[in-house]
Amino acid sequence: MKYTSQAAEKSTVKLTIEFSKEEWDNAVGEAYKRTRGKFAVPGFRKGKAPKAVVENYYGKGVFFDEAFNVLYSEHYPSILDKEKENFTAVGDPELSVDDIAEERVVMTATVPVKPDVKIGAYKGLDIKKHVYTVSDDDVKKEVNKILDREAKSVEVTDRPCANGDTVNIDFSGSVDGEKFAGGTAEEYDLVLGSGAFIPGFEDQVCGMKVGDKKDITVKFPEDYQAENLRGKEAVFAIHLNKITGKELPELTDEYVKKHTGSETVADYTAKVKERLEKQAENRGRDETENAIIEAICKTAECEIPDAMIQREIDRMVQDFSYRLMYQGIKLEEYLKYMGQTMEQFRAQFADQARSRVLSQLVIDKIIREENISATAEEIDAKIAEQAASVGKTAEEYKKSIDPRQTEYITNDIVVTKLFAFLEENNNMTE
Numbered sequence: 192m193k194y195t196s197q198a199a200e201k202s203t204v205k206l207t208i209e210f211s212k213e214e215w216d217n218a219v220g221e222a223y224k225r226t227r228g229k230f231a232v233p234g235f236r237k238g239k240a241p242k243a244v245v246e247n248y249y250g251k252g253v254f255f256d257e258a259f260n261v262l263y264s265e266h267y268p269s270i271l272d273k274e275k276e277n278f279t280a281v282g283d284p285e286l287s288v289d290d291i292a293e294e295r296v297v298m299t300a301t302v303p304v305k306p307d308v309k310i311g312a313y314k315g316l317d318i319k320k321h322v323y324t325v326s327d328d329d330v331k332k333e334v335n336k337i338l339d340r341e342a343k344s345v346e347v348t349d350r351p352c353a354n355g356d357t358v359n360i361d362f363s364g365s366v367d368g369e370k371f372a373g374g375t376a377e378e379y380d381l382v383l384g385s386g387a388f389i390p391g392f393e394d395q396v397c398g399m400k401v402g403d404k405k406d407i408t409v410k411f412p413e414d415y416q417a418e419n420l421r422g423k424e425a426v427f428a429i430h431l432n433k434i435t436g437k438e439l440p441e442l443t444d445e446y447v448k449k450h451t452g453s454e455t456v457a458d459y460t461a462k463v464k465e466r467l468e469k470q471a472e473n474r475g476r477d478e479t480e481n482a483i484i485e486a487i488c489k490t491a492e493c494e495i496p497d498a499m500i501q502r503e504i505d506r507m508v509q510d511f512s513y514r515l516m517y518q519g520i521k522l523e524e525y526l527k528y529m530g531q532t533m534e535q536f537r538a539q540f541a542d543q544a545r546s547r548v549l550s551q552l553v554i555d556k557i558i559r560e561e562n563i564s565a566t567a568e569e570i571d572a573k574i575a576e577q578a579a580s581v582g583k584t585a586e587e588y589k590k591s592i593d594p595r596q597t598e599y600i601t602n603d604i605v606v607t608k609l610f611a612f613l614e615e616n617n618n619m620t621e
Contacts, residue, residue, distance in 0.1 A: 192266050196274060202306035202496045204278050206270060208298050210262055215296045222257035259288065259298065267300065279305040282498025303496035308552045311490030313613065318486050320619040321478035323471035330464045337450050338439040347434040351398045354384035358396060359433040366423045374425070378432060392427065399431045416529060483613050484550045491553055495545060503544035504537050558609055565604035573600050
């Protein structure tokens with residue numbers, strides 16, 4: 192077997208592969224062995240007819256398709272391995288047969304490959320750095336969440352409803368004076384502040400008292416699931432039947448010790464503050480990194496193969512499916528409810544998938560350009576840190592991790608160093 196490799200359009204590489212007569216004959220023979228059980232020839236038991244007899248009865252090309260599969264499976268992976276320094280395949284190739292002759296067979300594989308990305312600039316850009324702070328009020332709200340565990344429900348009659356209350360309401364919605372499907376219900380329990388209804392609905396219910404009637408006006412989001420309601424203004428007639436509030440227990444050292452394991456309210460409060468600050472730090476870092484990559488991607492040019500976008504869509508659909516499973520819903524049921532085909536569902540992820548792929552290509556490019564890597568000492572330090580978190584020595588922990596975990600640790604170090612470099616080399620404004 193011999194081949195030539197040539198760059199082609201739309202981030203593909205064209206492999207022209209030539210097989211000798213001996214290689215082709217061997218492949219046809221292997222194809223006969225694999226498929227002869229499918230052929231019935233008069234005078235022979237099924238699968239027992241000699242190769243020449245089957246070819247004479249069904250035609251000389253009867254084994255050609257399988258023979259090409261044999262050649263492809265035997266030789267294509269080795270070609271990719273030989274060419275790994277020149278390109279990286281990112282999807283299955285398109286195969287075609289150029290020539291079948293007595294002395295040779297020629298086939299072409301058009302391979303989608305990881306594209307090169309041209310970056311206009313990744314230094315000296317003006318980029319916003321996201322920073323989030325934790326207030327005493329944030330800590331107080333978070334601490335009080337533990338009180339909800341044993342909160343008592345009490346009927347409220349002496350005040351208007353507010354966020355956190357559960358209201359029982361009748362409602363009837365209409366658009367342009369016409370009622371719409373799903374817009375009417377009686378004795379519906381709604382937790383105010385839960386975000387269960389479209390924006391503005393719960394805010395306008397707040398302040399109503401038992402027995403009050405009120406018309407509220409809201410606007411459906413542009414991306415609302417029902418197409419006929421997207422962006423439309425709706426009027427809901429509301430009647431408030433009942434308000435149920437919460438009566439919280441007293442926050443004491445005894446209560447905290449029983450429900451959290453902390454010795455005092457002050458200890459628990461300090462732990463909550465530390466956790467919230469860590470979350471705020473992570474959120475700020477994630478949004479800052481996104482802002483950096485978004486700014487750089489605006490300067491980037493890249494012809495991304497559809498195979499890479501489709502593979503990213505596969506991951507996004509799978510992730511969405513897992514989230515539905517946690518709610519006890521199958522993706523097929525969701526699509527049926529939404530009135531969508533799988534093709535329509537996948538199409539809505541296309542832009543986001545392309546953006547994700549471009550971001551990763553940009554990250555990989557800068558890492559190569561700046562020669563950013565993880566040293567053995569940095570990897571060992573990270574492993575030791577993770578080992579300590581689970582109460583093991585570094586040596587014990589190393590024995591329990593597989594190469595994929597080590598690769599993940601290495602990549603995490605490299606990406607962390609990349610964003611530190613980008614922050615240092617751009618104009619970051621908090």
